[in-house]
Amino acid sequence: MKQTLGYVREHYEHLKPEEWSEDEIQTAGRIIVLRRHGKTAFATFEDERDRLQLCFQFDVLGEKDYTFFKKWVDAGDFIGLVGVPFRTQRGELTLSVKKFTLLSKALRPMPEKYHGLKDMEVRYRQRYADLIANPEVRETFRKRTKIIQTFRRVLDAHGTLEVQTPILSTIAGGANARPFVTHHHTLDIDMYMRIATELHLKRLVVGMLGRVYEIGQQFRNEGMDQRHNPEFTSMEVYWPYGNYVDMMNLAEELIVACADELGGRVINYQGTEIDLNPPFRRATMAELVNEHVGIDFMNITDEEARRQAALRGLEINPSYTRFDILPIFFEEYVEENLIQPTFVIGHPTVISPLSKRNKENPDVTDRFELFIYGWEFANAFSELNDPLDQRERFTDQARKKDEGDEESHPFDEDFINALEYGLPPTGGMGVGIDRTVMLLTDSKSIRDVILFPTMKPKD
Known part of the structure; x- marks a missing residue:
């Protein structure tokens, strides 16, 4: 049964630095960042909602699996794994990987590293990359x-x-x-x-x-x-x-x-x-126009409404009545003020x-x-x-x-x-x-x- 990284954080947050659990966790996700240090590697690992650190060690995986890991596993790849929760000396909750399976190989590098795709044009056109990065x-x-x-x-x-x-x-x-x-x-x-x-x-x-x-x-x-x-x-x-x-x-x-x-x-x-x-708040269109412009459209003539529009340079049809002109004033002078x-x-x-x-x-x-x-x-x-x-x-x-x-x-x-x-x-x-x-x-x-x-x- 696959467990989420959120589950790991919820159930093993109590671990103290250098304390290990005896439980084994099965989970899957994407490697976001990979940092190799000889016979040890650390990875930032992500599922749909959470991130967690992984630790890959030669002594735990064995020569065959660690060699495969070094040769074939990169940032962007999906892996499934079995690991043991522990907290590092620096206080980072981590899974020590006992075994893993490469589930899907990424052929493109992670977009602008893992910390955010910034180009808005690319973000909209390639939403999949945007979702990965942000x-x-x-x-x-x-x-x-x-x-x-x-x-x-x-x-x-x-x-x-x-x-x-x-x-x-x-x-x-x-x-x-x-x-x-x-x-x-x-x-x-x-x-x-x-x-x-x-x-x-x-x-x-x-x-x-x-x-x-x-x-x-x-x-x-x-x-x-x-x-x-x-x-x-x-x-x-x-x-x-x-x-x-x-x-x-x-x-x-x-x-x-x-x-x-x-x-x-x-x-x-x-x-x-x-x-x-x-x-x-509830108010009539005419009340709001009167409040913002000072013209009471419910009590003026059509001719006066057309004159007021002309004074403000609003282009209207000569046949318009005050009720045709009222919404034009509302859109022009009121709408944007209704915060x-x-x-x-x-x-x-x-x-x-x-x-x-x-x-x-x-x-x-x-x-x-x-x-x-x-x-x-x-x-x-x-x-x-x-x-x-x-x-x-x-x-x-x-x-x-x-x-x-x-x-x-x-x-x-x-x-x-x-x-x-x-x-x-x-x-x-x-x-x-x-x-x-x-x-x-x-x-x-x-x-x-x-x-x-x-x-x-x-x-």
């Missing part, structure tokens, strides 16, 4: 898995069914984004890689599956930067008989549960302290084609976006379930698409058909997994939390 990178991706497991645990505890929906579809809906296009040769039709899972998941709510969620990849043929990768991971969830307030509470629960799993609710991200203790967790509510209906109108003010919707460190982490609605209203909004989006807006939502007749069967009042939300991992692991770039980020091929 234990902290391995830990980041273990934390990523813990975060996803925590999402599942919380959602499952709420009786939410995990499902899988198509990645390829004839319509790229559920978000305003430019899709990747491919061609299905047998059917001789163009198809799109999904940009969101929303419309398929809401069809399942119509079909009486109840609460549903999906964690998976989305694909958007758009720009790349510190926060954006064309292929990314999201979680979308839909609760019948719920609303956007339920989704706010769920978003808080998910973020806090992940923070608790990784060690604490007050975190440091890139030198900034962020307090993830609930409740998070502590903030739920932004009261989004204009014109930019929320899938969200239910607010009963008190139909110009805005029952929707929120969660911002932390100036970044959007979640987007949620009280879902629009009126097929007539949805048809009208799809028609408006299709018109914008015909006018050249590649990111406008396409008209989806089948989704209208589904709504005509009846969608109960539903709360829905999407959460960016990659950004959540970035925040909770203090990772500067989205490429640091995606195992194989999109890279332009080398010439």
Whole structure:
């Protein structure tokens, strides 16, 4: 039975200098550093999580095995071994190797020794080398898995069914984004890689599956930067008989549960302290713009809104109303200042084609976006379930698409058909997994939390 190096450290940490155990340990791993001294050699040895010193001695292994070791074993090689724990005179917990087997021979040298691969370009292109050289990178991706497991645990505890929906579809809906296009040769039709899972998941709510969620990849043929990768991971969830307030509470629960799993609710991200203790602040988009810019968009005319935009050099369509201009001001002057967790509510209906109108003010919707460190982490609605209203909004989006807006939502007749069967009042939300991992692991770039980020091929 193979024992981990963590097991060795846990069970033999009590050994005093020059004290030996009588136990034999069977383990396996990679030699990271090898230091030869005549008839004795020491190695830094590593398994998936821990490091330990090995001691190879001529007198213990015998001439045949020690000669083989000297000739064939190098840093980077995988070996299996039987050894006895002891602590050296200098206090280093060590395994004295009694016998070993060369399991796999490394034909390339260890990347930039064992203490860290520094070239970011190489790290992203050759993630295997990055993982070998940088234990902290391995830990980041273990934390990523813990975060996803925590999402599942919380959602499952709420009786939410995990499902899988198509990645390829004839319509790229559920978000305003430019899709990747491919061609299905047998059917001789163009198809799109999904940009969101929303419309398929809401069809399942119509079909009486109840609460549903999906964690998976989305694909958007758009720009790349510190926060954006064309292929990314999201979680979308839909609760019948719920609303956007339920989704706010769920978003808080998910973020806090992940923070608790990784060690604490007050975190440091890139030198900034962020307090993830609930409740998070809740404010309307108009209130936040008024707070940061001094313009009350709920109480000015469309003409005045256009004038204020012109004064600031913001390019807008002459037909834009104050509700078209409000989100432009929000993105330009407010977003980056929302450092502590903030739920932004009261989004204009014109930019929320899938969200239910607010009963008190139909110009805005029952929707929120969660911002932390100036970044959007979640987007949620009280879902629009009126097929007539949805048809009208799809028609408006299709018109914008015909006018050249590649990111406008396409008209989806089948989704209208589904709504005509009846969608109960539903709360829905999407959460960016990659950004959540970035925040909770203090990772500067989205490429640091995606195992194989999109890279332009080398010439």
